[in-house]
Amino acid sequence: MSEFAQRTRQQVIDADFLAHRAKLIDIAAFLDRVERAADCSDGAPFADFRARALVSAIAILTDGKSDRARRVLEAFSDHTSRPIDAADEKGACGAWRGAQ
Amino acid sequence: MRYIDPHIHMVSRITDDYARMADAGCVAITEPAFWAGFDRSAEGFADYFRQLTETEPRRAAMYGIQHHCWLCINAKEAEDTGLSREVIGLIPQYLDRPNVLGVGEIGLNKNSRNELAIFEEQLALAKRHDALVLIHTPHLEDKLKGTRLIVDALKNSGLAPHRVLIDHVEEHTVRIALDGGYWCAMTLYPETKCTPQRAVDILETHGVDRICMNSAGDWGPSDPLSVPLARREMRRRGHVDQLIQRVTFENPLAFLSQSPRFRVEPASV
Numbered sequence: 114m115s116e117f118a119q120r121t122r123q124q125v126i127d128a129d130f131l132a133h134r135a136k137l138i139d140i141a142a143f144l145d146r147v148e149r150a151a152d153c154s155d156g157a158p159f160a161d162f163r164a165r166a167l168v169s170a171i172a173i174l175t176d177g178k179s180d181r182a183r184r185v186l187e188a189f190s191d192h193t194s195r196p197i198d199a200a201d202e203k204g205a206c207g208a209w210r211g212a213q
Numbered sequence: 214m215r216y217i218d219p220h221i222h223m224v225s226r227i228t229d230d231y232a233r234m235a236d237a238g239c240v241a242i243t244e245p246a247f248w249a250g251f252d253r254s255a256e257g258f259a260d261y262f263r264q265l266t267e268t269e270p271r272r273a274a275m276y277g278i279q280h281h282c283w284l285c286i287n288a289k290e291a292e293d294t295g296l297s298r299e300v301i302g303l304i305p306q307y308l309d310r311p312n313v314l315g316v317g318e319i320g321l322n323k324n325s326r327n328e329l330a331i332f333e334e335q336l337a338l339a340k341r342h343d344a345l346v347l348i349h350t351p352h353l354e355d356k357l358k359g360t361r362l363i364v365d366a367l368k369n370s371g372l373a374p375h376r377v378l379i380d381h382v383e384e385h386t387v388r389i390a391l392d393g394g395y396w397c398a399m400t401l402y403p404e405t406k407c408t409p410q411r412a413v414d415i416l417e418t419h420g421v422d423r424i425c426m427n428s429a430g431d432w433g434p435s436d437p438l439s440v441p442l443a444r445r446e447m448r449r450r451g452h453v454d455q456l457i458q459r460v461t462f463e464n465p466l467a468f469l470s471q472s473p474r475f476r477v478e479p480a481s482v
């Protein structure tokens with residue numbers, strides 16, 4: 114039906130498991146690194162809004178629902194709808210400051 | 214197999230990149246006007262537009278690549294409405310040059326009021342000149358909101374959706390573009406944004422109608438050979454050449470050929 118070649122689960126996992134295992138360990142090591150930072154003895158290593166966003170997005174991976182990539186991207190997104198008054202900076206940082 | 218890279222900033226690349234792209238099958242590119250990493254003056258833009266319409270086509274032609282461009286004031290400099298309007302005033306005198314396809318990449322960066330006002334003024338410019346439009350959607354946390362604001366402005370502009378390509382779509386914005394009847398493209402980056410693997414996932418999920426892929430290839434971390442890399446990923450997954458060709462050649466050809474100035478054959482020198 115689809116124009117795309119269909120691969121078996123075995124084929125998909127054979128092709129990409131090791132690369133993504135490594136990415137997961139990178140995330141684990143990154144969180145450990147944040148925790149070891151000089152000012153993280155305050156008991157709130159993930160207080161920065163970006164680290165908080167990362168940790169809460171990780172929960173999406175194991176909630177049993179599909180469309181994980183879309184939902185992770187949405188979790189990092191600004192969900193307001195009105196233009197901001199002025200652009201004080203040019204860059205984006207990857208997580209929305211206003212998220213709870 | 215031939216391919217077209219519909220979004221690459223060659224002014225930031227060395228001539229060897231043209232050679233490697235040609236070797237990989239690139240026959241045509243389109244280069245949108247963008248931010249140079251620092252804010253320019255209106256005179257700086259006049260020089261930039263000459264570079265895009267005179268110098269780059271010559272450099273590309275040495276490798277059998279047809280070079281085309283898009284002109285605009287980009288969203289990162291659009292917060293300064295005075296400068297923006299000066300630049301918008303310059304654009305019409307370049308729009309008839311032989312390699313100019315339209316207005317782009319226009320859009321939003323931080324989703325501010327000024328950016329939106331300048332975006333709307335450039336949509337009106339495109340409408341007046343019956344030009345194609347290439348849209349830059351914001352990055353990272355600003356993309357979802359920006360894409361929605363952009364589509365709202367597009368609806369109000371009176372431009373035909375099939376004459377507009379919304380760029381830098383990802384998993385959370387691709388449907389917004391396609392459902393509105395627009396063309397869209399995924400911009401492939403080595404690390405921080407959409408990878409070739411995810412781009413192929415998006416194709417497998419949403420199909421190949423009205424979707425293209427490009428490399429961005431700019432002055433930041435980027436790879437001018439990202440499109441061939443994505444073609445390799447499609448091949449690795451067993452997808453047939455016909456499908457690969459559709460996404461990386463026929464789709465951009467169909468969108469871009471709406472401009473009579475778009476060419477894929479090498480210029481006869």
Ligand SMILES: [Zn+2]
Nearest residue numbers: 245247318429
């Ligand atoms: Zn660009």
